[in-house]
Amino acid sequence: MDLSISEEQSAIRDVISRFIENEYDFEKRMSIAEGDSAFDSDAYNFFVEQGFTAIPFSEEDGGLNGGPVETMLIMKEIGRGLVLEPYLENVILAGGVLKRLATDDQKSKWLSNIINGELQSTLAFTEPQSRFNLNDVATVAKDNGDKAIINGKKSFVLNGKEADIIIVPARTSGSQTEAEGISLFVVESDLPGISKNNYKTVDGHSASEITFKNVEINKDNLLGEIGKGYQTLESTIDDATLAVCAEATGIMKSLHDKTVEYSKNRVQFGLPIGGFQALQHRMVDTLMACEETESILLWALTTNQDDSSSLKKAISGLKYQIGIAGKHVGQEAVQLHGGMGISWELDIAHFFKRLSSIEILFGNADFHMKRFLTLSNN
Amino acid sequence: MHVSFTSEENDFQKEVNSFFNAKYPADIKDKQNKSVPLEKEDFIRWQKTLYEQGWAAPNWPVEYGGTGWTPVQKYIFANENAKANAPAIVPFGLGMVGPVIYTYGNEAQKKKFLPGILASDVWWCQGYSEPGSGSDLASLKMKAERAGNEYILNGTKTWTTLGHMADWIFCLVRTSSDVARRQEGISFILVDMSTEGVSVKPIITIEGDREVNEVHFENVKVPAENLIGEEGKGWTYGKVLLQHERTSIAGVARSQYRLSRLKEKIRNSDNTQPSLTGDSDFLKKIGQLEIELKALEFTELRTLAAVSVGKAPGPESSLLKIRGTEIQQKLDELFMEAAGYFSLPYVPQQYNLNSDPEEHVGFGADSVSSLVYFNNRKASIYGGSNEIQKNIIAKHVLGL
Numbered sequence: 044m045d046l047s048i049s050e051e052q053s054a055i056r057d058v059i060s061r062f063i064e065n066e067y068d069f070e071k072r073m074s075i076a077e078g079d080s081a082f083d084s085d086a087y088n089f090f091v092e093q094g095f096t097a098i099p100f101s102e103e104d105g106g107l108n109g110g111p112v113e114t115m116l117i118m119k120e121i122g123r124g125l126v127l128e129p130y131l132e133n134v135i136l137a138g139g140v141l142k143r144l145a146t147d148d149q150k151s152k153w154l155s156n157i158i159n160g161e162l163q164s165t166l167a168f169t170e171p172q173s174r175f176n177l178n179d180v181a182t183v184a185k186d187n188g189d190k191a192i193i194n195g196k197k198s199f200v201l202n203g204k205e206a207d208i209i210i211v212p213a214r215t216s217g218s219q220t221e222a223e224g225i226s227l228f229v230v231e232s233d234l235p236g237i238s239k240n241n242y243k244t245v246d247g248h249s250a251s252e253i254t255f256k257n258v259e260i261n262k263d264n265l266l267g268e269i270g271k272g273y274q275t276l277e278s279t280i281d282d283a284t285l286a287v288c289a290e291a292t293g294i295m296k297s298l299h300d301k302t303v304e305y306s307k308n309r310v311q312f313g314l315p316i317g318g319f320q321a322l323q324h325r326m327v328d329t330l331m332a333c334e335e336t337e338s339i340l341l342w343a344l345t346t347n348q349d350d351s352s353s354l355k356k357a358i359s360g361l362k363y364q365i366g367i368a369g370k371h372v373g374q375e376a377v378q379l380h381g382g383m384g385i386s387w388e389l390d391i392a393h394f395f396k397r398l399s400s401i402e403i404l405f406g407n408a409d410f411h412m413k414r415f416l417t418l419s420n421n
Numbered sequence: 422m423h424v425s426f427t428s429e430e431n432d433f434q435k436e437v438n439s440f441f442n443a444k445y446p447a448d449i450k451d452k453q454n455k456s457v458p459l460e461k462e463d464f465i466r467w468q469k470t471l472y473e474q475g476w477a478a479p480n481w482p483v484e485y486g487g488t489g490w491t492p493v494q495k496y497i498f499a500n501e502n503a504k505a506n507a508p509a510i511v512p513f514g515l516g517m518v519g520p521v522i523y524t525y526g527n528e529a530q531k532k533k534f535l536p537g538i539l540a541s542d543v544w545w546c547q548g549y550s551e552p553g554s555g556s557d558l559a560s561l562k563m564k565a566e567r568a569g570n571e572y573i574l575n576g577t578k579t580w581t582t583l584g585h586m587a588d589w590i591f592c593l594v595r596t597s598s599d600v601a602r603r604q605e606g607i608s609f610i611l612v613d614m615s616t617e618g619v620s621v622k623p624i625i626t627i628e629g630d631r632e633v634n635e636v637h638f639e640n641v642k643v644p645a646e647n648l649i650g651e652e653g654k655g656w657t658y659g660k661v662l663l664q665h666e667r668t669s670i671a672g673v674a675r676s677q678y679r680l681s682r683l684k685e686k687i688r689n690s691d692n693t694q695p696s697l698t699g700d701s702d703f704l705k706k707i708g709q710l711e712i713e714l715k716a717l718e719f720t721e722l723r724t725l726a727a728v729s730v731g732k733a734p735g736p737e738s739s740l741l742k743i744r745g746t747e748i749q750q751k752l753d754e755l756f757m758e759a760a761g762y763f764s765l766p767y768v769p770q771q772y773n774l775n776s777d778p779e780e781h782v783g784f785g786a787d788s789v790s791s792l793v794y795f796n797n798r799k800a801s802i803y804g805g806s807n808e809i810q811k812n813i814i815a816k817h818v819l820g821l
Contacts, residue, residue, distance in 0.1 A: 044424055044493055046726040112422050303819050323815035324808070330819065331744065334737040338719035339712065345424045360712045416708045 046341060048112060056116045058093055063124035069390045072125050076247030076393075081205050087128040091160030096134050099282075100142050104150055105158050111344050114282075115289040122293025125393055127247055129165070132202035133157050135286050137164035139279035140210050140227060144267035153208060153229060165206040167197035167253065168280060168405075175406040177212075177276050178222040182255065184213035191228065191265070193236075193258040203251025204241040206232055211255070215270050227272035229264040230255070246397040278351075281358050284405040285343055288358075291365045291401045292336050294394050298376035299329045301391060305380055322379060329375050332368040339364045356418040359411040365401065366408025373398040424722060426493065434497050441505040444470050453506045456786040456793070457772045458630070461544070461586045464511050468541035471510075477539055478515050485523045485531070486539045492728045496721075503674030511583065514538040514545040517662050518591045521609065525650035525658050534611070548578035548592035548612070548636060549659065556809050558593070559603040559656065563638065565594035565610060567645065572596075572610065574618075574641040580803075584621050584634035587614055593659050596652050609655035611647040618642070626799075628792040629769060671745030673718050679752050680714060683707065686785075687759055694784045697759060706758075710751055717744050736818045743807045746800035753794040756786075763787035764794075 048056075067086060075083045090096055098113050100106020107113075114135070121130060134157065141154040156162035173179030182195025193213055200209065209230045217224025230237070236258035239251045267275060303326055306317030316322055343357040373395045377384035384391050402408070426434065449463050471477045479495045481487030490498065502509070510516060519538045522530055537543035554561040563576025574594060584590065590612050597606035612619065618641035623631045650658055684707065687697035697703050720741060724734040757764045763783030771781050772789055782788055801807045815821045 044426065044722065044726055044729065046422055046424070046723055047730075048422060303821070306821065317819075317821040320812070320815075323819070323821050324811045326819055326821070327811040327814045330736065330814065331740040334720060334740055335713070335716035335744070338716045338723060338737065341422075341723065342715050342719050345422060360715060363708075363712055364716070412705060412708055415712070416704055419708065419711070 046345075048116065052112060052116055055095070055098075055113060056120060059095075059117060059120040060123070062089055063120060063126070067124050067126065069125070069393075072127065072247075073393070075127050076243070081202065081241075081249035082128045086126070088160060090128060090130055091158075095130070096138075096160060097158045099134060100138065100154065100158060104142060105155055106142075111282075111285060111348065114286055115340065115344060118286045118289035119293035122290035122397075123297050125247075125294075125390070125397055129163070129202040129205070131283060131286055131290075132165045132206070133163065135283045136166035136168070136201070136279060137206075137208070137210050139282050140166055140266060140275055143275045143278065144227065144272075149229070149263075149266065162207050163202065163205040164208045164210070165200055165202040166210045166279065167200045167203075167212070168276070169198050171196055171198045171252075175410045176220065177280060178225065178273060179220045180212050180214050180225050181219050182211065182213045184211075184215050184226060184228060186215070187259070189262050190259045191262055193228065193230065193255045193260065195255050197253045197255070200251045200253050201248065203232075203239055203253055204249055208232065209253065210266070212272055212276055217270070222273040224270045225272045225276065226269050227266040227275065228260060229266060230258065230260055234258050234260065244400060246400040247393065248400070277355075280405055281355060284358050284362050287401045287404055288343070288361045288365050289340060291369050291398055292333070292340055294398045294401075295329075295333050295336060295369055295372045298372055298391065298394050298398070299326070299333050301394075302326060302329065302376045302379050305383075309381075316379075325375055325379065329372045332372050336361075336364050336368045352418055356415060359406075359415040359418065362406060362411040363408045363415060366411065369398050369402050370408075426497070430493055430497065433494055434501065437498055437501040438504075440474060440476075441501055441507060444474065445505055445507050446470070449508070450506065453508060455772070456789045459508060461583075464508060465541050465544075467508055468510060468515075472540050477510075477541065478519065480516070481519060481539075482523065485519075485535050492725050496725050500674040503672075503678045506678060509675070511544075513547050513583070513587070513591075514541070514543065517547060518545050518589075518611070521591070521649060521658050521662055524661065525609075529646065530611075530649065543589055544583075544587045546581050546584040546587035546590045546614075546636075548581060548590045550578065550580045552577055552579050552635075556806055558659075559607070561593055561595060561607065563592065563594050565596050565608060565643070567596070570645050571642045572645060572648070574610075574612065574638040574643055576638050578636045578638075579624070579633075581621070581634045581636045582632060584614075584636050585623065585631065590614055590619075590636060591649075593655050596655075600653075604656040606653050607655040607659070608652050609649040609658045610643060611649065612638075612641065612643050616641050616643065626796060628796040629767070630792075630796070632796070671717060671721055671741040672749055673714070673721050673745065676714055676745070676748050676752060677718070679756075680707075680711060683752065683755055683759065686756075695761065703755075703758065706751075706755060710748065710755065713744070713748055713751075717741070717748060720744075736814075739810070739814045739818055742804065743801075743810050746807065749800050750794075750797055753790070753797045756790040757794045760784075760787035760790045764791040 094107060095117055097106045098109035102108050138154060138157050141150060145154060153162060157164055170181055184191045184193050193211060209232055211228050211230045212225050213228055214224055215226040236256040238254045241251045243249050306322060307315050309316050339361050343361045346354050346357040348354060376391055377395050380391050383389050386392060449467055452459055468477060476488055478486055479488045479490050479498055483489040515538060519535060522534050549558060551561050551563060565572040565574050578592060592610050592612055593607050594610055595606055596608040600606035618639040620637045622635045624633045624635055626632055689696045720737045724738040727734050764787060766782040766788045768782055768788055770776060
């Protein structure tokens with residue numbers, strides 16, 4: 044039994060934590076969020092230079108052979124710093140699919156360039172009608188000799204504006220909600236027939252609605268077997284779910300700590316408000332919510348990564364917890380800050396908004412409770 | 422980062438498991454499985470079995486008869502205990518007064534009291550709360566006045582669990598009122614329940630049982646040698662004991678055992694009872710509880726991992742009592758909900774092993790589910806109510 048992290052692992056955490064402290068303060072973060080660019084290239088390059096974009100990949104693929112614990116440490120700090128740069132989109136989402144399915148040629152073309160920061164990428168995991176169901180894919184890829192022709196619409200494509208390549212799940216057989224018959228294609232985003240409607244999201248990130256109209260791609264761009272993409276899609280989204288849950292625990296801890304600190308300094312009725320028992324108990328409740336979430340995160344991290352049904356169950360349990368406890372901690376932080384909690388100028392509001400996004404991202408609490416129960420009954 | 426055991430720990434788990442298979446008396450197990458309340462004799466027989474094995478006091482130092490187990494071994498033992506549905510140790514002797522005596526008592530006291538506690542020959546109860554002193558324990562009024570080689574005790578203790586079965590009681594008493602802080606002037610004293618002037622009156626609790634008592638002291642003469650440590654320092658000793666009570670209160674393994682029983686019950690594989698497997702609302706409550714219990718389990722493991730390498734447990738340990746008891750109470754609720762109408766008949770007599778099963782109302786332990794639910798509302802009240810726990814966390818963890 045050992046729930047500690049190694050020295051190498053804590054070094055990763057310290058590097059990002061120092062970077063955020065010295066070069067990515069709240070003011071800087073807000074200037075990126077409010078600016079026209081989706082993210083700051085220099086800040087993203089920091090992640091590349093430090094080797095963080097290489098972490099979850101095997102040494103053969105040019106990676107560092109890191110596991111979920113390393114990813115968790117990075118994502119927690121991303122949470123605490125409200126970092127906007129597309130680590131999740133490139134490394135966990137697009138990289139996650141490529142590492143599982145790409146051939147050596149495909150890897151050297153795309154994965155290597157994700158690792159070295161030359162290529163921006165993403166995974167288009169949802170469509171307007173599909174909500175959280177990964178198997179609801181109406182986008183179609185039609186066989187046309189040595190080409191495939193893609194028609195359809197992808198929603199909420201994170202990093203869609205900057206992405207040079209988009210991994211697109213498209214239906215090559217079966218009905219709209221069948222898991223079987225989903226194929227994964229790499230689509231270069233400058234191809235004719237692609238139109239993007241780019242926007243910022245409430246949490247300062249960026250996303251796009253992307254329409255594919257008779258987009259012709261080479262069949263070499265198919266990842267893995269035709270019609271067999273669903274399992275990889277699900278596993279990759281599970282990795283990403285675990286990652287954003289780690290990010291959320293970082294945010295929750297920040298919100299809780301900042302709230303306790305604020306309550307010690309904010310004086311009303313002649314006393315620091317932290318002296319009032321009604322508020323003390325609420326902060327104890329948010330402390331417990333943070334600690335319990337950390338515990339469930341450890342459950343997911345220590346679950347045998349090869350036991351896929353236990354792992355899925357733990358990740359759904361964790362995402363459910365984030366949905367419930369994250370909402371609780373976020374709302375309480377705002378409430379206990381009073382009017383300051385709802386002002387744009389304070390970081391509290393922005394932590395709260397990011398946390399609220401994560402609650403929805405990759406399935407809300409209800410969705411994951413249903414999945415948890417389905418997995419429990421098998 | 423991993424939660425697996427070493428091969429030595431795995432061997433130990435097998436050893437404990439085979440002990441439970443071989444030595445846990447079948448009749449006590451039968452009662453436990455049918456939710457029949459245990460008699461004093463059952464507890465003593467089981468605790469003596471543990472004593473003979475040398476396992477009665479996992480938390481005690483080896484020199485006083487403890488096991489010398491590592492924190493992980495203690496954890497494994499507690500888990501196996503719960504998995505076997507064996508009774509928990511009655512805590513007042515082995516869990517509470519024993520540690521106070523070996524920590525703060527003198528040699529004569531250790532020699533006199535520890536062997537009897539270890540062997541479960543002497544049955545203890547706890548004299549802390551008073552009619553006017555619950556959460557505000559330091560306001561206690563029971564007096565102990567020094568007269569020669571004796572103290573004269575006058576006052577009332579209440580909520581004394583199993584006091585009617587006990588041979589001895591350990592009490593917090595006021596030896597001085599002339600103090601700057603109310604926590605001063607309190608002493609820790611041991612009293613033989615057969616002493617003249619001690620009387621025990623039952624308090625019948627919500628489910629209709631006698632579990633707790635009021636203990637009255639009228640000019641009870643207690644030898645001065647029964648005072649533990651220094652006069653006036655009893656608050657410090659008493660608090661140590663409450664802290665012990667708090668860490669052992671989470672009951673993770675037992676709740677896990679009960680959750681698996683609940684799942685079995687609602688699955689109803691033999692088709693004789695109403696099934697709840699199609700009730701998505703009920704299933705969701707079970708799912709939520711399972712996740713909460715996972716959080717508690719890993720919180721306990723985090724505490725265990727810290728203690729194992731000699732570190733103090735972090736802030737996470739403070740939530741064990743609060744969430745542990747809340748989860749126990751949610752389980753009580755779910756068992757009662759699952760029993761439906763059959764949670765309502767008040768037929769405590771059918772939880773006697775000699776009663777005729779043909780005449781039983783309800784399935785299995787259905788009708789006792791409500792009694793357990795009502796009785797266990799105590800869990801969030803005793804050992805310092807959960808609101809008091811939150812005050813403590815606010816002060817000591819959050820620094821408010």
